[in-house]
């Protein structure tokens with residue numbers, strides 16, 4: 001159930017379901033019934049229902065819901081955008097089966113009404129304007145409980161963007177699988193609570209469609225999740241090196257180190273400039289500290305081949321020294337997490353980094369920008385769309401650099417250069433706190449150190465990070481996150497049925 005289908009893929013699912021024997025009108029009847037059931041689940045017949053229907057199949061679902069709710073004793077007022085004679089296919093059939101009156105677009109919503117929003121769904125092609133926009137604003141200003149059919153009207157199913165204006169729903173009933181617009185912001189907020197109804201599309205259609213996008217759930221990466229083995233030892237669980245900043249900025253590296261350790265790396269070392277050795281060493285008993293100044297210092301530590309993952313950026317400082325250190329690391333055939341200052345340092349010269357990454361395909365890079373960092377390093381690449389088209393931009397950046405890209409936010413997006421992508425929806429808002437990203441870089445590195453492939457490790461790391469935050473709850477500070485991983489791991493292992501002895 002975790003695949004995400006673009007609007008085009010969803011139309012294909014519909015087509016394949018019809019080819020395999022389910023008539024289109026049956027899909028629409030099932031969709032309309034699911035919507036009527038959603039109204040019935042929470043509200044008795046005493047509340048009037050206003051169905052706002054559009055000119056396409058989304059409106060068709062609305063006609064079915066209106067008919068069924070009427071049969072179940074609700075007082076239903078159906079309003080149609082456009083002319084009933086212009087309805088086509090399933091929508092025309094659904095309208096014929098509806099015997100109640102059909103009114104014009106509404107400009108005011110009576111108090112206490114429940115609104116079924118069947119104006120536009122997957123077929124929204126342009127900004128909402130005119131009569132439709134007036135209805136949207138009347139609905140939003142009324143405070144009515146809105147049940148959206150498939151998508152809140154005005155939300156783009158592929159991007160989650162608001163096209164002109166959009167209805168704010170309390171709940172959204174979608175069909176078969178979610179679309180990216182249900183999880184990406186701001187779409188997710190406009191959807192309210194989204195439920196998925198089975199309308200008779202067989203899941204076997206996915207074998208033909210082969211969707212590349214999914215929700216970031218354990219089902220995507222659990223098969224590659226590292227489970228400690230009885231015969232294992234600390235060296236078989238990998239060694240992560242975290243490059244620290246100078247005396248006044250060691251906190252970030254220490255947070256990353258703690259994240260890597262709790263994520264299960266066998267060994268974690270902080271590479272520290274001389275002036276910060278004492279503070280780094282005093283802070284953490286299980287983490288080792290080695291002296292290393294700049295690129296040369298790092299190279300000398302990396303002569304130890306057991307170090308298999310390197311974190312560069314958190315608190316590391318912006319400028320030529322950081323650039324040189326990153327470039328040196330890229331040539332060393334390791335897995336690197338490039339975060340924060342390691343990315344910002346290339347803000348003026350991103351191609352230097354990208355060329356180096358391309359020239360060293362034996363190294364694996366995971367770039368973990370937030371939106372600001374993403375814009376700084378990718379906006380200069382002509383082929384990369386603006387960060388407003390987040391999904392497309394992240395995918396293009398991954399493809400262009402041959403690296404795993406994690407675009408952090410409330411709806412973190414992760415892409416692999418091979419085109420697979422996941423979107424996360426489990427991060428609570430209080431996770432947005434100083435240092436949370438540093439811990440995340442550590443968790444991802446800790447998983448990579450144990451041999452988990454980069455894309456899956458990044459997805460798993462983001463998921464664990466979100467779960468750990470929920471485990472802590474409001475009031476969270478970054479230091480809490482590594483410590484909260486233990487109960488999350490315990491639950492995950494139980495779910496995976498992992499045998500730990």
Ligand SMILES: NC(=O)C1=CN([C@@H]2O[C@H](COP(=O)(O)OP(=O)(O)OC[C@H]3O[C@@H](n4cnc5c(N)ncnc54)[C@H](O)[C@@H]3O)[C@@H](O)[C@H]2O)[C@@H](O)CC1
Nearest residue numbers: 014028055056057058120121122123124125126127128150
């Ligand atoms: N598996 C599926 O694909 C199924 C789809 N169904 C429904 O079908 C919907 C998709 O149907 P359609 O492809 O007909 O698309 P929609 O009904 O979402 O919208 C398309 C119609 O709206 C018009 N339109 C688009 N943007 C507009 C704007 N900004 N202002 C004014 N008019 C605009 C188009 O000209 C077209 O007439 C889904 O959202 C879902 O509700 C269900 O019936 C069941 C099965």
Ligand SMILES: Nc1ncnc2c1ncn2[C@@H]1O[C@H](COP(=O)(O)OP(=O)(O)O)[C@@H](O)[C@H]1O
Nearest residue numbers: 370408409410427428429432434435436437438
């Ligand atoms: N509104 C939000 N809701 C949930 N999580 C968020 C939100 N905004 C940011 N985050 C998460 O918080 C973390 C912040 O990381 P980052 O921006 O690198 O901050 P820092 O550099 O201070 O550690 C990321 O994991 C990001 O996905």
Ligand SMILES: [K+]
Nearest residue numbers: 117120151153
């Ligand atoms: K809708």
